[in-house]
Amino acid sequence: MSTLLVIDTSPNPTSVSRQLTEKFVSEWKKANPDGTVLRQNAGANPPVHLDGELIQALLRNPETLNDYQSKAVKASDSTIEQLHQADMIVIAAPMHNFTISSGFKTWIDHVSRAGKTFGFSEKGPEGLLKDRPVYVISARGGDYGDGAADNPHPADFQSGYVRHIFAFMGIQSVNIIAANGLDMGDEPRAAGIDAAEQKIQAVFAA
Numbered sequence: 001m002s003t004l005l006v007i008d009t010s011p012n013p014t015s016v017s018r019q020l021t022e023k024f025v026s027e028w029k030k031a032n033p034d035g036t037v038l039r040q041n042a043g044a045n046p047p048v049h050l051d052g053e054l055i056q057a058l059l060r061n062p063e064t065l066n067d068y069q070s071k072a073v074k075a076s077d078s079t080i081e082q083l084h085q086a087d088m089i090v091i092a093a094p095m096h097n098f099t100i101s102s103g104f105k106t107w108i109d110h111v112s113r114a115g116k117t118f119g120f121s122e123k124g125p126e127g128l129l130k131d132r133p134v135y136v137i138s139a140r141g142g143d144y145g146d147g148a149a150d151n152p153h154p155a156d157f158q159s160g161y162v163r164h165i166f167a168f169m170g171i172q173s174v175n176i177i178a179a180n181g182l183d184m185g186d187e188p189r190a191a192g193i194d195a196a197e198q199k200i201q202a203v204f205a206a
Contacts, residue, residue, distance in 0.1 A: 005086035127170020141183035147176025
């Protein structure tokens with residue numbers, strides 16, 4: 001039985017990135033009628049921002065933590081466990097100031113943990129997560145390209161970062177599905193959404 005992890009990172013409950021992600025989920029369910037969908041909402045309910053106290057808590061023996069620290073560490077552990085369970089991941093990721101949203105960044109801070117999702121050996125850093133497909137539904141106000149690794153747009157600081165941090169944790173198969181031109185008028189907006197929807201359908205066309 002397959003498991004899909006859905007991560008919403010927009011603080012706007014009616015955002016285009018969320019709408020397109022729900023389209024992705026609908027197509028995935030058609031292809032996996034007996035599958036399980038897990039959800040994390042890092043946009044509306046982002047993890048606690050890491051301050052000095054929590055950074056130290058993530059490195060200490062759980063038995064030495066106070067209630068505040070223990071709750072945050074357990075939430076981080078639970079989030080990482082869902083990452084391990086997922087066979088596929090889809091992320092609703094609006095482009096904020098040319099990069100990822102603050103909720104998405106805080107989520108990454110909680111899951112990118114030494115000994116949990118990455119480690120170090122004599123050869124250097126090593127990802128501890130198994131590779132599996134990740135689809136990033138990127139909603140952009142302007143036209144910043146399609147997120148291609150071999151032809152990056154100079155203002156797209158989102159796609160490269162997401163690829164790098166997931167690869168650091170062991171996941172190499174990161175795919176960007178961009179919806180461009182959302183703030184450029186009705187026609188570019190419609191064209192951007194349509195292009196993204198076609199790419200979503202192509203994922204499940206085979």
